[in-house]
Amino acid sequence: NAGVTQTPKFRVLKTGQSMTLLCAQDMNHEYMYWYRQDPGMGLRLIHYSVGEGTTAKGEVPDGYNVSRLKKQNFLLGLESAAPSQTSVYFCASSWTGPPYEQYFGPGTRLTVT
Amino acid sequence: AQSVTQPDIHITVSEGASLELRCNYSYGATPYLFWYVQSPGQGLQLLLKYFSGDTLVQGIKGFEAEFKRSQSSFNLRKPSVHWSDAAEYFCAVGVSNDYKLSFGAGTTVTVRA
Numbered sequence: 149n150a151g152v153t154q155t156p157k158f159r160v161l162k163t164g165q166s167m168t169l170l171c172a173q174d175m176n177h178e179y180m181y182w183y184r185q186d187p188g189m190g191l192r193l194i195h196y197s198v199g200e201g202t203t204a205k206g207e208v209p210d211g212y213n214v215s216r217l218k219k220q221n222f223l224l225g226l227e228s229a230a231p232s233q234t235s236v237y238f239c240a241s242s243w244t245g246p247p248y249e250q251y252f253g254p255g256t257r258l259t260v261t
Numbered sequence: 262a263q264s265v266t267q268p269d270i271h272i273t274v275s276e277g278a279s280l281e282l283r284c285n286y287s288y289g290a291t292p293y294l295f296w297y298v299q300s301p302g303q304g305l306q307l308l309l310k311y312f313s314g315d316t317l318v319q320g321i322k323g324f325e326a327e328f329k330r331s332q333s334s335f336n337l338r339k340p341s342v343h344w345s346d347a348a349e350y351f352c353a354v355g356v357s358n359d360y361k362l363s364f365g366a367g368t369t370v371t372v373r374a
Binding site for chain 1: 265270293295297303304305306307310351353355360361362364365366367
């Protein structure tokens with residue numbers, strides 16, 4: 149099993165450009181999550197999904213959109229990138245039952261200039 | 262408000278010495294508790310978890326943690342640190358009626374020879 153994979157691993161964008169980050173999991177997990185990690189702030193939840201076709205806002209959703217068209221994939225989109233979105237982005241997935249331990253992908257380092 | 266606190270931002274420890282990382286939480290319900298480790302440039306890996314039963318839990322890589330309900334703490338310990346333990350460690354907390362986790366800001370561990 150590959151677990152949780154993310155593409156791309158690195159990306160540099162100019163302000164105003166758009167991009168999509170792809171997360172894929174092969175564990176048949178129902179729940180999926182997108183986080184951003186910034187120094188000294190831990191992980192902050194951007195959006196999450198409790199199943200195919202569903203999405204919900206997390207703690208810091210502004211400037212991001214998501215889609216879950218297939219159970220195994222969770223896409224994070226930036227429509228108009230801003231320097232404040234420079235961060236490391238992590239995708240995670242979990243089973244539906246407690247204790248909801250999450251399995252993480254390797255991350256995507258995004259720089260917006 | 263629910264919160265997770267890791268009081269130590271950075272800890273330096275000598276190789277072979279013991280290590281203890283602190284985690285305190287503020288939750289009204291019975292928590293699920295996790296410790297994750299993040300090596301440089303990598304994703305988060307689950308070290309151990311607690312959701313019921315014995316309050317002393319064993320994890321991978323020789324780590325253990327103890328849940329103390331009276332102190333709202335879940336401290337991580339390792340008796341003898343190896344250079345490969347240099348990483349960032351995150352405490353995370355969930356509750357039974359919510360599949361989302363809250364993460365602490367992290368503790369960076371440096372191991373000196």
